[in-house]
Amino acid sequence: MMDRFHLPPHDRLLTSVLEELEYGQILGIPKACFYRPTPDAPFTMTRYGQHLETPIGAAAGPHTQLARNLVVAWLCGGRYLELKTVQILDELTLARPCIDMRDEGYNCEWSQELKLDQSFDEYLHGLLLILALRRKMNFPNCENGRDPGFILNMSAGYDLDGITSPAMARFLDRMAHCPDEMGEAAARLSRVCPELADVNLPDGISNSLTISTMHGCPPEEIQRIALHFIEDRGLHTTLKLNPTLLGPERVRTLLRGLGWALEVPDAVFAKDLSLDQALPIIRTLSAAACKRGVAFNLKLTNTLPCVNRSALPEAEPQVYCSGRPLHPLAVHVALLLREHLGEHHEAGTVMTGANVGGCPPMSFCAGADAFNIPDLLAAGLGPVTTCSDLLKPGGYARLRQYLDVLGERMAAAGASNLDTWQAQGPCLAAYAVSTATAKRYAKTAKTSTDVKIPRPLPRLDCFAAPCASACAASQDIPAYLGHLAQKNPANALATIRSTNPTAHHLGLACDALCRKRCTRGNLDTPLRIREAKAVAARQGSTGPAGHQSDALDRSQTNGSAETAVSVVVHGLDTRSVSCAGTLIQAGVNVALLVPENANLTDNVSPAQRALLADLADLSALSRQGPAPGGTRAGTLTVLESAAQNQPKNAHVITFDAPLPTGPAGLPKTVALGRETAQAYLRANGFRSEPTPRPEADITALHLARHVRDFGPYADPESGARKVTDDEAMSQEAARCLRCDSLCEICVTVCPNRAIMALSPFLGPIAHGNVCRNPDGTPTICITENRPLADCTQIVIQADVCNACGNCATFCPSSGAPFRDKPRIHLTRASFEDEQNGYFPATPDRMEILHHGSPATLTRTAQGLRYESRSLTLTLNPDTLAPTSADLPPHTDQADLAPAMEAGLLFAMIMGSPLEML
Numbered sequence: 001m002m003d004r005f006h007l008p009p010h011d012r013l014l015t016s017v018l019e020e021l022e023y024g025q026i027l028g029i030p031k032a033c034f035y036r037p038t039p040d041a042p043f044t045m046t047r048y049g050q051h052l053e054t055p056i057g058a059a060a061g062p063h064t065q066l067a068r069n070l071v072v073a074w075l076c077g078g079r080y081l082e083l084k085t086v087q088i089l090d091e092l093t094l095a096r097p098c099i100d101m102r103d104e105g106y107n108c109e110w111s112q113e114l115k116l117d118q119s120f121d122e123y124l125h126g127l128l129l130i131l132a133l134r135r136k137m138n139f140p141n142c143e144n145g146r147d148p149g150f151i152l153n154m155s156a157g158y159d160l161d162g163i164t165s166p167a168m169a170r171f172l173d174r175m176a177h178c179p180d181e182m183g184e185a186a187a188r189l190s191r192v193c194p195e196l197a198d199v200n201l202p203d204g205i206s207n208s209l210t211i212s213t214m215h216g217c218p219p220e221e222i223q224r225i226a227l228h229f230i231e232d233r234g235l236h237t238t239l240k241l242n243p244t245l246l247g248p249e250r251v252r253t254l255l256r257g258l259g260w261a262l263e264v265p266d267a268v269f270a271k272d273l274s275l276d277q278a279l280p281i282i283r284t285l286s287a288a289a290c291k292r293g294v295a296f297n298l299k300l301t302n303t304l305p306c307v308n309r310s311a312l313p314e315a316e317p318q319v320y321c322s323g324r325p326l327h328p329l330a331v332h333v334a335l336l337l338r339e340h341l342g343e344h345h346e347a348g349t350v351m352t353g354a355n356v357g358g359c360p361p362m363s364f365c366a367g368a369d370a371f372n373i374p375d376l377l378a379a380g381l382g383p384v385t386t387c388s389d390l391l392k393p394g395g396y397a398r399l400r401q402y403l404d405v406l407g408e409r410m411a412a413a414g415a416s417n418l419d420t421w422q423a424q425g426p427c428l429a430a431y432a433v434s435t436a437t438a439k440r441y442a443k444t445a446k447t448s449t450d451v452k453i454p455r456p457l458p459r460l461d462c463f464a465a466p467c468a469s470a471c472a473a474s475q476d477i478p479a480y481l482g483h484l485a486q487k488n489p490a491n492a493l494a495t496i497r498s499t500n501p502t503a504h505h506l507g508l509a510c511d512a513l514c515r516k517r518c519t520r521g522n523l524d525t526p527l528r529i530r531e532a533k534a535v536a537a538r539q540g541s542t543g544p545a546g547h548q549s550d551a552l553d554r555s556q557t558n559g560s561a562e563t564a565v566s567v568v569v570h571g572l573d574t575r576s577v578s579c580a581g582t583l584i585q586a587g588v589n590v591a592l593l594v595p596e597n598a599n600l601t602d603n604v605s606p607a608q609r610a611l612l613a614d615l616a617d618l619s620a621l622s623r624q625g626p627a628p629g630g631t632r633a634g635t636l637t638v639l640e641s642a643a644q645n646q647p648k649n650a651h652v653i654t655f656d657a658p659l660p661t662g663p664a665g666l667p668k669t670v671a672l673g674r675e676t677a678q679a680y681l682r683a684n685g686f687r688s689e690p691t692p693r694p695e696a697d698i699t700a701l702h703l704a705r706h707v708r709d710f711g712p713y714a715d716p717e718s719g720a721r722k723v724t725d726d727e728a729m730s731q732e733a734a735r736c737l738r739c740d741s742l743c744e745i746c747v748t749v750c751p752n753r754a755i756m757a758l759s760p761f762l763g764p765i766a767h768g769n770v771c772r773n774p775d776g777t778p779t780i781c782i783t784e785n786r787p788l789a790d791c792t793q794i795v796i797q798a799d800v801c802n803a804c805g806n807c808a809t810f811c812p813s814s815g816a817p818f819r820d821k822p823r824i825h826l827t828r829a830s831f832e833d834e835q836n837g838y839f840p841a842t843p844d845r846m847e848i849l850h851h852g853s854p855a856t857l858t859r860t861a862q863g864l865r866y867e868s869r870s871l872t873l874t875l876n877p878d879t880l881a882p883t884s885a886d887l888p889p890h891t892d893q894a895d896l897a898p899a900m901e902a903g904l905l906f907a908m909i910m911g912s913p914l915e916m917l
Contacts, residue, residue: 014192029396042415042417043417060385067126074150082155090111092113097808098805100809104321108313128185152205207235210299216272219273223284242304244268245336262306262325283341295361300334301326325441332432341359368384378424382418386402391749394705395749401708459820463741467518476693478740482693482736485734486730492536494540501585503537510533514529519737519812528713567583568592572594577615578671622636712732754798766785768896795909797824836849843910854868856868864906868898
């Protein structure tokens with residue numbers, strides 16, 4: 001089954017991690033995204049008497065259930081890591097998909113997916129792997145494993161009987177004290193990373209725990225559970241409260257005011273803890289913790305149960321909402337508690353976790369991101385953890401920006417530590433008021449939620465720019481944005497004109513469906529693609545239109561038609577100008593036959609004026625000399641039909657069909673004109689030269705897709721602003737992620753880092769089949785040899801993929817990477833359970849199951865030998881060229897594709913960190 005974990009041994013994981021580190025990354029995270037603490041970092045804090053190098057981390061959920069997830073969260077700056085909630089029911093069957101993060105988050109996965117012993121093993125090894133990497137990378141204080149600058153915080157629920165059951169008691173005992181198991185595991189890992197032996201190991205994994213109060217846990221049960229952890233177990237205890245604490249009226253009023261149509265049933269409020277019930281419980285637990293000598297804190301908040309109107313399975317009537325709509329609710333819960341319980345701190349105790357009377361310290365997790373973390377900490381809410389934000393494109397590496405933004409704001413305020421920052425920042429009341437009306441928390445703030453294009457997801461070579469796929473005019477949008485980013489508007493305009501000679505016109509009047517498919521919409525805000533086209537037209541033209549002239553040169557309109565004219569195009573609309581412009585750029589002399597006085601600029605619409613500007617540019621092209629490909633542009637003669645005769649012996653193009661209307665009507669019109677011109681050019685032997693494309697900086701793009709950059713024309717607080725400055729467009733264009741050159745969105749959004757980008761095989765790949773000749777012998781019939789196009793190839797590490805569906809949400813193609821991409825199994829248990837994919841059984845042999853049908857690929861003295869029920873094929877091990885083939889009896893033909901894919905994957909896996917696993 002696709003949704004089960006089959007976890008490889010952790011020493012193999014560490015071997016792979018250290019191999020990757022040699023190449024500047026770990027689990028696909030670039031080293032530039034790692035957070036390395038410095039002695040003067042202003043945002044360190046103390047929790048439960050332990051040092052935290054940062055005040056941020058990953059919330060209990062998909063980012064904290066596996067050791068590998070904990071490693072990546074820590075690498076990117078997370079230091080308060082809330083382990084995924086455990087409970088006695090550890091063999092749950094969960095719906096799939098279980099995550100919908102298109103905008104606000106929804107999930108139907110509410111507890112651990114591992115058995116308790118497996119969860120313990122993951123948390124133990126997560127701790128040790130982090131300690132090993134701290135020492136390997138020589139972080140400050142890296143030999144101190146007892147106060148290592150981060151905290152693993154347990155999470156448990158949901159009733160006292162389950163929590164005190166033998167299985168849960170054993171789990172909690174081992175989490176708090178496991179020196180023998182810690183030593184044994186460390187000894188195994190030390191054989192891979194000897195530096196771990198230098199670390200002074202702790203006796204246990206965690207001495208703190210957060211209680212989840214979801215699913216209608218009764219008030220008296222909540223208090224009994226908390227007292228058990230405080231009094232009986234002596235754990236630093238945090239009570240995680242629900243947003244329903246505000247009551248139905250305030251919850252619904254806040255949501256409606258921000259445009260959210262979430263339906264929270266009355267039954268949810270009836271089952272959850274009310275404020276009147278919560279206040280005495282909090283006071284009782286605070287007193288008990290003070291007496292026991294441990295900390296008692298609050299955590300805000302759990303997710304919000306609501307009626308399922310998401311993309312999750314309809315069989316789930318209720319789902320749990322997170323992200324943007326939850327943020328104002330949780331902040332108002334914090335304010336409500338402060339108003340009733342009083343301030344929690346005295347001088348010198350800000351956010352330490354100590355109990356000093358009043359409201360207990362409050363940590364926070366509800367729609368936190370890079371831009372509100374500073375305000376939350378200034379309001380005395382921290383540490384701050386996040387989940388929904390890390391499930392968006394960029395994933396774990398988004399955490400690094402949290403710290404960059406926090407550090408910049410603290411430096412600008414002259415705050416050298418969090419105490420000073422809190423003293424200078426806005427109070428909680430002011431921040432709560434702002435969240436109730438802030439545009440960034442309103443439903444309308446999301447401008448794009450679906451970047452998908454109709455194309456099915458290919459197994460290989462899947463990178464595509466959805467903006468270009470959505471463009472009916474077939475514009476190479478990434479290329480012209482790349483030229484603008486390099487401050488080369490002339491090349492940008494040449495790229496635009498190669499498929500659309502009406503850059504001024506479409507730069508003004510297009511309905512810009514491309515922007516609705518821009519993948520930056522899932523990071524920050526979509527690119528201003530149409531405006532970029534207009535800027536390229538204004539800045540890139542050297543003709544009259546480049547100087548903002550709207551009218552045609554009169555010398556082009558009043559002369560008699562020249563015999564050199566080859567084609568006459570009738571009309572003055574987008575289609576006819578597109579046709580004429582395409583011909584002119586190919587070197588054809590064109591006469592455009594327009595209605596009388598059609599070129600006059602008086603009393604015309606802005607769109608028509610922009611079309612006249614395009615004609616002015618086209619008329620200037622022939623005076624500019626040959627294009628980069630060596631072709632001199634043809635001439636343009638504009639003839640008014642009432643005054644002049646059309647040239648003799650010229651090919652005439654007329655358009656009788658009505659112009660397209662509706663969505664994308666204008667770019668469709670451009671395409672019709674261009675295609676008509678191209679048909680003439682093909683028939684007359686014209687050959688087009690490709691327009692040069694700017695090189696994509698793959699290294700820079702890897703880093704850019706983790707950073708939310710709203711560009712020069714928008715910001716997260718005020719939303720979009722109208723473009724007014726052409727000079728800023730190069731900065732806007734530089735935000736383009738060049739999805740055609742590097743996508744890997746699925747890699748970043750996978751919480752388990754189960755999706756990998758492998759370096760591709762560089763040689764040509766054979767396409768075709770094996771056929772049986774009349775004499776019975778097989779022949780390899782190659783129809784094409786084509787190299788892989790993408791800079792990396794996407795595969796799924798099936799053992800750690802639980803089919804959560806998050807990759808499918810953000811993949812630009814109409815498919816699901818976890819289902820459609822090749823699945824690599826590193827354990828036989830996973831391979832046999834799923835009955836589909838590839839299993840590298842040994843360094844020389846790969847077993848294959850195509851939906852239960854077996855095959856093998858074996859390294860032999862003759863080459864790589866592929867054997868299945870329908871084909872035996874031998875490949876050259878260096879070039880993957882087919883060298884010999886055989887067909888079984890009663891089979892006359894077999895496709896090469898399965899064998900070539902197996903050879904490709906074998907070659908790529910053997911040169912990747914997967915080989916270490």
